[in-house]
Structure formats: C-alpha cells, structure tokens
Amino acid sequence: MSNTSGSAATLVRTIINKYPDIESKPLDGNKVELVVPPAKIRDIVTMIDEEVSDALPESMFGVDLTEDKYELIYIFWSHQDKMLIQLRVSLEGETPEIETVSDIFPGLDWHERETHELYGINFKNHPDLRLLLLPDELEGKFPMRKSFVTDRSRMDETGLARPKPRPKPGGESS
Amino acid sequence: MQFDFSALIGGLLDWVIGALFWIWGFLTWPFLWEGPFDIFAWFGGLLDWILGALLWIWWIIKWWIIWILDILNGTWALVMIPENFMFLFRAIVFPGLIFVLLALIFTVWYTRKIWARLQDRRGPMHMGKYGGLQLFADAIKLMSKEIIIPDKAKRWMYRILPSLLLVIVMLPFAFIPWDPYWNILGSPTSPFPDLSVSLVLVFAILTAVPVLSLLIGWVSGSKYSLIGGFRAANNQFAAEIPMVISSVGPAMLAGSLSLYSIVLAQTNIWYIVLLPINFITFFVAAIASVGTFPFDAPVADSEIIFGWRTELSGIYFTVVYFAEFAEQMLYSALMVTLFLGGFNGLPFLAGIANFVIKWLVVFFLFIVVTSSFYRLRQDQVVNLCWKYLLPLSILNVVLVMFALVYIPGLVPLVIGG
Amino acid sequence: MSPDILDESSVIWFGPQHVSAHGWAAKLTIVGDYIVECDPNAGYFHRSAEKCLEFRNFRQGSMILERICMMEAFLAEYPYIAAVEKIVDLEIPERAKIMRTIMMEFNRIHSLQFWWGQFAGELGLFVMLLWPWVDREYSLDAFEELTGSRHTVSYATPGGVKYDFTPKFLAKMEKALTRVKDRMPVFEDMLSGSPTFRLRTEGVAHYTAKQALKWGLSGPNIKACGIPMDLRKDDPDPNLAYDMIDWEVPVINNEEHPGESDAFDRLLQRFKEIETSLDIIDKLLPLLPEGPIIDPKARSKANRLPEGEGYGRVEGTRGITTVWLKTMEKAQTPWRAKIRGPCFASYYALKHIVPGARFADFPAIFGSLDPYPGWWDR
Numbered sequence: 001m002s003n004t005s006g007s008a009a010t011l012v013r014t015i016i017n018k019y020p021d022i023e024s025k026p027l028d029g030n031k032v033e034l035v036v037p038p039a040k041i042r043d044i045v046t047m048i049d050e051e052v053s054d055a056l057p058e059s060m061f062g063v064d065l066t067e068d069k070y071e072l073i074y075i076f077w078s079h080q081d082k083m084l085i086q087l088r089v090s091l092e093g094e095t096p097e098i099e100t101v102s103d104i105f106p107g108l109d110w111h112e113r114e115t116h117e118l119y120g121i122n123f124k125n126h127p128d129l130r131l132l133l134l135p136d137e138l139e140g141k142f143p144m145r146k147s148f149v150t151d152r153s154r155m156d157e158t159g160l161a162r163p164k165p166r167p168k169p170g171g172e173s174s
Numbered sequence: 175m176q177f178d179f180s181a182l183i184g185g186l187l188d189w190v191i192g193a194l195f196w197i198w199g200f201l202t203w204p205f206l207w208e209g210p211f212d213i214f215a216w217f218g219g220l221l222d223w224i225l226g227a228l229l230w231i232w233w234i235i236k237w238w239i240i241w242i243l244d245i246l247n248g249t250w251a252l253v254m255i256p257e258n259f260m261f262l263f264r265a266i267v268f269p270g271l272i273f274v275l276l277a278l279i280f281t282v283w284y285t286r287k288i289w290a291r292l293q294d295r296r297g298p299m300h301m302g303k304y305g306g307l308q309l310f311a312d313a314i315k316l317m318s319k320e321i322i323i324p325d326k327a328k329r330w331m332y333r334i335l336p337s338l339l340l341v342i343v344m345l346p347f348a349f350i351p352w353d354p355y356w357n358i359l360g361s362p363t364s365p366f367p368d369l370s371v372s373l374v375l376v377f378a379i380l381t382a383v384p385v386l387s388l389l390i391g392w393v394s395g396s397k398y399s400l401i402g403g404f405r406a407a408n409n410q411f412a413a414e415i416p417m418v419i420s421s422v423g424p425a426m427l428a429g430s431l432s433l434y435s436i437v438l439a440q441t442n443i444w445y446i447v448l449l450p451i452n453f454i455t456f457f458v459a460a461i462a463s464v465g466t467f468p469f470d471a472p473v474a475d476s477e478i479i480f481g482w483r484t485e486l487s488g489i490y491f492t493v494v495y496f497a498e499f500a501e502q503m504l505y506s507a508l509m510v511t512l513f514l515g516g517f518n519g520l521p522f523l524a525g526i527a528n529f530v531i532k533w534l535v536v537f538f539l540f541i542v543v544t545s546s547f548y549r550l551r552q553d554q555v556v557n558l559c560w561k562y563l564l565p566l567s568i569l570n571v572v573l574v575m576f577a578l579v580y581i582p583g584l585v586p587l588v589i590g591g
Numbered sequence: 592m593s594p595d596i597l598d599e600s601s602v603i604w605f606g607p608q609h610v611s612a613h614g615w616a617a618k619l620t621i622v623g624d625y626i627v628e629c630d631p632n633a634g635y636f637h638r639s640a641e642k643c644l645e646f647r648n649f650r651q652g653s654m655i656l657e658r659i660c661m662m663e664a665f666l667a668e669y670p671y672i673a674a675v676e677k678i679v680d681l682e683i684p685e686r687a688k689i690m691r692t693i694m695m696e697f698n699r700i701h702s703l704q705f706w707w708g709q710f711a712g713e714l715g716l717f718v719m720l721l722w723p724w725v726d727r728e729y730s731l732d733a734f735e736e737l738t739g740s741r742h743t744v745s746y747a748t749p750g751g752v753k754y755d756f757t758p759k760f761l762a763k764m765e766k767a768l769t770r771v772k773d774r775m776p777v778f779e780d781m782l783s784g785s786p787t788f789r790l791r792t793e794g795v796a797h798y799t800a801k802q803a804l805k806w807g808l809s810g811p812n813i814k815a816c817g818i819p820m821d822l823r824k825d826d827p828d829p830n831l832a833y834d835m836i837d838w839e840v841p842v843i844n845n846e847e848h849p850g851e852s853d854a855f856d857r858l859l860q861r862f863k864e865i866e867t868s869l870d871i872i873d874k875l876l877p878l879l880p881e882g883p884i885i886d887p888k889a890r891s892k893a894n895r896l897p898e899g900e901g902y903g904r905v906e907g908t909r910g911i912t913t914v915w916l917k918t919m920e921k922a923q924t925p926w927r928a929k930i931r932g933p934c935f936a937s938y939y940a941l942k943h944i945v946p947g948a949r950f951a952d953f954p955a956i957f958g959s960l961d962p963y964p965g966w967w968d969r
Contacts, residue, residue, distance in 0.1 A: 289717075292718055293717060293718050293720075293721035293722070294721055294722055294725045295721060397601060397603050398603075401950075467715065467716075467717075468715075468787065470715060471951060474715060474951065475610050475611065475715075476610070476611035476712070476713040476714070476715065476954040477611070477950065477951055477953065477954055479609060479610055479611075545716070545717065545718045546716075546718070547716065547785070547787040548711070548714045548715055548716045548785060548787040548788045548790075548791050549714055549715025549716070549787075549791070550787060550790065550791075551790075551791065551949065551951040551952070552624070552951060553624075553949075554790055
C-alpha cells in the first residue's frame with residue numbers, strides 16, 4: 001500500500017478499493033503515480049474526474065522504450081489539494097491501441113492527436129485523428145519513435161533536393 | 175484648311191476604279207490578250223495601284239496633321255484670353271491640382287511625424303531634412319514594385335477603380351474657398367462664379383466613394399477584400415448621413431449653400447462658437463467616413479489584413495493610400511470652411527495663410543483623435559453614428575431653426591458684414 | 592446550428608500569412624458576421640524540439656527550449672533545468688536561487704510588457720502597441736548587460752546560474768523596473784480606463800473556471816476566473832526562492848460574474864501579475880546573500896545523469912510550463928523530454944471559445960489568451 005500523505009493517499013485508497021489491480025507508487029510530496037493497465041484507463045480517468053473536482057489535464061505523452069514497448073504518461077494536477085496524479089500505462093505491439101479519454105477531458109484531445117502522429121499509438125474512438133504538427137509527407141512515419149533515424153540516409157524520403165557536392169578546395173576556375 | 179470631303183471621296187473612287195480595272199484585266203487576259211502572259215505588264219498595273227493608294231493615304235495624313243494644328247491653335251487662343259488663363263492657372267497650379275498634390279505629400283509627412291511622436295518614435299528621419307523627402311522615396315518605391323493581380327480579380331476594374339477613386343476624392347477641392355481671391359470657383363474676377371449649391375455638390379461627389387470602396391473590395395477577388403468592402407460601404411453610409419445633416423447648421427446660419435458665401439458670412443463670428451456640438455458631430459462623422467483609426471474596421475489589419483485594399487499592389491496601392499489622405503484633407507478643409515471661418519482670421523495674413531494654419535490645426539486634431547482610441551467593431555460604429563451622432567445633428571438643426579426665428583440679434587451677427 | 596444556416600457560410604483561413612496570425616492558422620466558418628466553427632491548425636512552427644533535445648546534452652538542452660518562446664526565454668528554459676536537478680543531486684547556492692527567481696520575475700515583466708503592446712495592436716491602437724515596447728527596450732538592455740543576449744538569455748545552468756549580478760546590471764534593472772512602475776498608471780488609463788477598450792473586451796471570450804480546467808488552461812487565463820492556481824505558491828520549485836518571502840497570488844474575481852472570466856478580466860489579471868512580480872523582486876533583492884553562484888561540481892555531475900525521471904514545473908507567464916525528462920543509466924542525453932507549453936491548451940481552447948463570436952472579436956479573443964505559437968508547435 002502507499003505511504004503517501006494527505007489527499008493523494010485518500011484518492012489512491014478510493015481508487016484501489018474500486019479497482020484492486022492498480023498499483024500505486026508514491027513520488028515526493030503530495031504526488032502519486034498509478035500504474036494502470038490499458039483496459040482500465042477510461043475507468044480511472046473517469047474516477048479522477050469525479051473525485052477531484054478541479055482536475056487539470058496537465059499533460060499526456062508517449063515514451064518509446066524500444067522493442068515495440070511504449071509507455072503513456074497522463075498527468076493531472078489539482079490546485080485545491082496541491083496534488084499531482086501521474087498515470088502510467090504500458091503498451092505493446094507494432095501499433096498499440098488504447099481508448100481515448102478526450103471526451104472526459106477535452107484538453108487531452110490534442111495531446112492524443114500529437115501522440116498518435118508522433119508515436120503511432122492509436123486512440124480508439126478519438127473524433128479527430130488528423131495530423132497536428134507534422135507535414136503530410138510524414139504521415140505514418142512516427143518520427144518520435146527511436147527507430148526513426150534522422151541522418152542523411154533518409155534524404156530521399158523527404159523529397160528535398162540533395163545537397164550539392166561541395167567544390168573541391170582550390171578547384172579549377174571556369 | 176477645311177476638310178474637303180468630295181476630294182476624299184474622289185481619291186477613293188479613283189483608287190477603287192483603278193483597282194477594279196486592273197482586276198478585270200487580270201481575269202480576262204486569256205481571252206483578250208494576244209500572245210503569252212506578260213508578267214511585267216501585269217506588275218506595271220500593280221505598281222500604279224500601290225502608288226495611287228499611297229498618295230491617297232498621304233492625303234489623309236496631311237489633312238489629319240493640319241486638323242490637329244488647327245485645334246491646338248484654337249485652344250491656345252482660348253487659353254490666352256486672360257480670364258481663361260487665370261482660371262486654368264488656378265485649376266492646375268494654385269490652389270488647384272499641383273498645390274493639392276504638394277499639400278497631400280506634406281500631409282502624409284505631417285501625419286507620419288505626429289503619429290511617430292505620439293508613439294514615442296521619431297518617424298521618418300533619413301530622406302531629406304527631418305524626413306521631408308520620405309514620401310517621394312516611398313512613392314518611387316511603391317511605383318517600382320511589381321503589380322500582382324490575383325487570378326480571380328476582374329482585371330480591368332482592378333486597374334481602373336483606384337485611379338477613379340483618387341479623381342473623385344480630388345474633385346471637391348475645386349469648391350473649397352481657399353482665399354477671397356485665389357480659389358478655383360467663385361473668385362470675384364473669375365468668369366466662373368461659385369456655384370450656389372457647392373456644399374451639396376461636394377457631398378454629392380463624395381457619395382461615389384463608398385461605392386468605389388465596395389467595388390474595389392469586390393473586384394479584388396478575395397474574401398478579406400470583400401468583407402472589407404462591405405464594411406467600408408457600411409461605415410460611410412452610416413457616417414455620411416450625420417455629417418451631411420451636421421453641415422446644414424452652418425448653411426442655415428449663413429443662409430446659403432455656397433461654401434464661399436458661408437465663409438463670407440463668418441466675418442463677425444466663427445460658427446464653431448455658436449455650434450460647438452455640431453462641430454464635434456461633424457468631426458466624428460468625418461473620421462468615421464474616412465475610415466481611419468478608431469473607425470478602421472474596413473481596413474482592420476488584425477482581422478481582415480488590409481480590408482478592401484488587401485489585394486492592391488504597387489501603384490494601385492499608392493493611389494488608394496493617397497486617396498485616403500486626400501479625403502482626410504478634404505474633410506479638414508470642409509471643417510475649416512464651415513465652422514472655423516475659412517479665410518477669415520488674422521488681417522495681416524493672406525487669406526490662404528489663415529486657411530492653411532487652421533487647416534493644419536484641424537488636421538492635428540484629426541490625428542490626435544485617430545491615435546487615442548481602440549478600433550470599434552462595425553456594429554459599434556453604426557451604433558455610434560445612428561444612435562448618437564444622427565439625433566444630435568438633427569436636434570442641432572431644429573435648434574438653429576428656432577434660434578434664427580426667435581433670437582433677435584442673431585441674424586445680423588451670423589450673416590456677416 | 593441548423594444545416595440551412597451552414598449553406599450560407601463561407602470559410603476563411605485566418606493565417607498562416609495573415610498579419611495578425613504569427614505563424615498559425617485557424618480555419619473559420621463564418622455565417623454573416625458570426626463565427627460558427629473554428630478549427631485551429633498547428634504545426635507551422637514545428638521544429639521537433641523534443642526530438643532535438645534527445646541529441647543535446649543536459650547543459651545544451653535548455654538553449655533549445657528558450658528558442659521556443661523568445662519572450663519568456665528564461666521561464667521557458669528553466670523547467671528543463673529543474674527537471675535535470677530533480678534527477679541529479681546538486682547543491683544550489685542560496686545566492687543562485689534568489690538570482691534565478693529575480694531573473695524569472697524580471698523576464699515575466701518583460702513578457703507581459705510585450706503582451707500589452709501586442710494586445711493593444713490587435714485591438715487597433717498603435718500608440719499602445721509602441722509605448723510598452725519602448726519600455727521593453729530597457730528590460731532588454733538589462734538582459735544584454737547581464738548575459739550578452741537580448742532575448743535568449745540562457746542564464747541558468749544545472750547547479751546554479753552562469754553570470755553574477757554586476758552593479759551595472761542592477762542599475763539597469765532598477766531603471767527598467769522604475770520605468771514600469773512609473774508607467775503603470777498611464778497604461779491602466781490607456782487600457783482598462785479606455786471606454787473603447789471596454790467596448791471591445793467586456794463580455795468577449797467568456798468561459799467559466801470549470802470549462803477552463805477541462806481544456807487545460809492555466810496561468811493568468813484561469814487566475815482571471817478567480818482560482819488562485821499558481822505553481823509559484825502551490826508547488827514551488829525547491830531551487831527557487833518563492834517560499835523565502837511572503838507574497839500574494841494575484842487573482843481577479845469579478846463580482847459581476849464570479850468564477851468566470853472575459854477578455855477584460857484577463858487584462859486586469861495581467862496587470863496584477865506585473866504588480867506581483869515587481870513586489871517579489873523588491874522583496875528578494877535585499878535578501879541577496881554573498882556567496883558562490885554555482886555548485887562547484889555542477890559540471891561533472893551534469894555530464895552523465897543516473898537513470899531516473901524528473902518533472903520540472905514552473906509557472907510561466909502564460910501558464911504552467913513543464914518538462915518531463917526521462918534518462919537511462921549514465922545518460923549523456925535525455926531518453927525522452929516532453930515539453931508542455933501553456934499555450935498548447937489555450938490555442939486548443941479557441942476551438943471551444945470562438946464559435947458564436949463576431950468575426951471582428953476574433954483578435955480580441957486570441958489576444959486575451961496570449962497564445963505564442965512556439966509553445967504548441969515546439
């Protein structure tokens with residue numbers, strides 16, 4: 001069980017009472033991390049929405065752990081309780097899938113869009129998964145994955161002109 | 175030399191008949207001629223024909239040149255009649271076109287300088303003394319820019335309308351009484367007396383401006399321009415009604431619709447003393463009608479880029495930019511005429527000097543007001559003009575009416591001496 | 592919104608070449624003078640800062656961050672440093688903590704001065720566009736005196752700060768702050784005291800605190816709703832000096848509509864922000880002790896970091912600015928660095944705030960939210 005203090009501990013207790021398969025990990029201060037299985041994410045976010053009246057969806061992003069393993073981190077902040085809740089979801093597979101939570105917290109809408117285009121994580125039932133930041137030619141390339149190399153070997157894919165070979169130093173003058 | 179019509183026809187007939195004979199000969203040679211076809215004889219006919227045509231064309235050219243010389247002679251004779259010469263000199267040089275253009279250039283510099291000082295900047299500094307030549311540099315730069323006409327624009331209208339706008343805005347300057355003597359229409363010695371309705375004519379000519387703004391916005395073929403065009407038309411329709419009604423007050427006091435007579439009637443007292451609220455309504459409506467800063471929703475750069483001027487480029491933009499300043503100048507001049515006594519003032523100064531001093535003061539007020547308020551939304555502009563300015567100006571007309579009838583000493587005071 | 596209304600609609604792209612859209616584009620569907628749909632588009636400034644950070648070491652990383660938002664460069668670079676300092680154990684000298692905080696508030700004032708001008712310019716008063724920007728020059732001169740750079744200061748580094756305050760800098764800062772203080776009444780008169788300004792902003796871009804929380808708005812945008820949500824107070828970074836002094840969180844609670852805010856409230860809120868920043872600097876300057884400005888072992892310690900995750904958070908001018916950093920064992924570069932810009936949320940919120948507004952109010956709406964494209968494009 002957790003040894004966090006204050007409101008974070010209360011919240012964690014409430015959540016774990018309802019969903020016993022969730023692990024919790026205290027961070028420093030009134031901060032807590034919950035390790036959530038992918039199938040439960042909507043339940044947990046709904047609970048946070050209900051239990052924490054002023055939950056601010058601060059951030060949401062993916063982490064590429066290589067070998068087709070991904071992590072999603074959701075961060076919520078509550079001003080009233082000075083409490084930070086960090087959800088950690090582990091995903092696996094070539095194109096991992098998870099339910100969207102953008103209808104519960106509209107602020108996470110664009111975070112999910114961004115994670116989708118940068119990591120190739122599919123958010124089921126998301127209303128609008130167009131590209132957010134990337135140009136069209138990078139659709140489906142998922143540039144934030146570690147397998148996306150960024151050196152000159154990919155020059156052809158960009159459609160840009162190849163850099164001209166430099167003239168030899170002291171070359172012949174025309 | 176008179177144009178000789180029968181000679182022209184005669185030459186034409188000769189030529190046609192010659193050509194017909196020649197063609198007839200060509201068609202009938204196998205039946206009439208003895209021996210083989212003689213190409214040289216045949217070409218001889220052709221040369222005759224070309225020579226005849228050339229002679230005939232030369233005759234036409236000669237007549238045309240002589241005709242033009244005649245017209246020039248006649249015009250020159252008309253111009254050299256002294257009254258005509260003076261009128262033309264006034265219309266073109268002073269205080270007509272060239273004076274107004276120079277004043278326009280000065281005004282742009284003056285505006286930019288005052289704006290800059292108000293905004294804690296220095297304004298143009300490098301071209302000439304205190305940046306006095308900046309506008310010439312700007313004009314040359316703008317004229318030498320590439321003209322980009324959008325694909326969807328209606329090209330002919332796009333090319334014509336900006337110049338038309340400038341012409342229409344410049345026309346009413348002809349009615350402004352700059353000086354007792356040096357003005358275009360209405361000087362005592364001129365064969366062209368002031369029109370008795372010049373005040374109405376000024377506003378009549380200016381009604382074309384909103385139409386042109388809307389048209390320029392429409393023919394540019396851009397949504398921003400179209401929105402700006404509608405806003406400009408809306409703005410000016412809203413503002414010109416209170417402005418025209420505000421100008422009725424001075425006209426009633428002076429008992430005349432002629433600008434020259436209104437100025438003459440202000441020798442005893444300037445009408446701004448009697449009609450301060452009227453001056454303010456006219457002033458605000460004039461700013462709104464020009465569409466400059468607090469009322470610049472038609473060209474609001476943070477919403478619709480540059481409104482109805484968005485797609486104008488190069489010389490067309492320059493012309494429209496000048497037209498806006500010319501309009502501001504015109505309204506300032508009208509305010510001086512209607513409320514500030516026109517050329518009346520310090521007796522030791524020439525009339526036009528008095529006029530120009532007051533004009534610059536009004537223009538300064540114009541600029542200070544334009545840089546002290548946030549841009550109003552279009553609905554708020556119309557709200558201001560129709561809910562506040564219009565009732566105030568109508569009330570003013572009613573008050574002037576009663577005052578003229580019931581206040582005994584007023585009429586001798588306001589009709590001048 | 593019935594379908595037959597949409598038959599008369601037209602689509603206008605507000606950007607990316609629009610003079611008022613500084614590198615962003617919103618697709619507006621307009622019926623008459625009203626906007627019925629707003630689709631903000633991002634990506635015109637995208638320079639993949641997060642990917643770039645994966646190739647920079649821990650002392651270089653902050654320099655990428657400050658290029659994201661030039662106006663609050665120091666506030667932008669600090670979360671990264673805070674995240675690094677969460678992972679590695681560094682002793683920050685007291686003097687450096689206070690200097691960081693002073694610089695942070697100074698930068699906040701500069702950013703808000705810029706915003707004043709920008710907002711007034713968007714509402715069409717160019718006098719107010721230029722006046723704060725003239726004052727801003729004094730702040731920039733002070734930055735230049737301290738760090739040699741006018742915008743991208745890169746002042747802090749893991750373990751402390753780079754340059755010590757010089758008397759010349761303190762004099763220049765004094766001059767800049769005095770000027771801000773002196774001109775505050777003028778600006779209040781020109782902005783909140785102006786009747787035309789009230790006409791343009793009151794009742795525009797209205798939202799409630801609950802909506803703002805759901806959209807993820809933070810900073811002045813939510814403080815204007817009456818919620819004193821301020822990380823400087825709620826979750827102060829241990830390496831800053833906000834808890835050393837006593838200060839009040841600036842918050843506006845409009846009595847006419849409690850718990851809600853419009854564009855005018857957000858202006859008042861930002862005035863209060865400047866006053867608070869001035870107050871904090873005034874209180875911190877006498878506390879400045881003598882001593883070192885950087886942990887002597889900072890350079891070697893920040894070279895290779897142990898495995899860990901750090902979450903650096905700071906209250907930026909525009910809201911909560913954070914960097915989430917993950918490092919692997921003996922890392923020279925971060926494994927993953929996530930930047931959370933405050934304007935990511937406020938730009939997204941346009942989608943919900945704008946529909947129903949007049950087209951002419953659009954500049955007032957986005958101006959009052961103070962979006963900066965770098966923060967969402969990164």
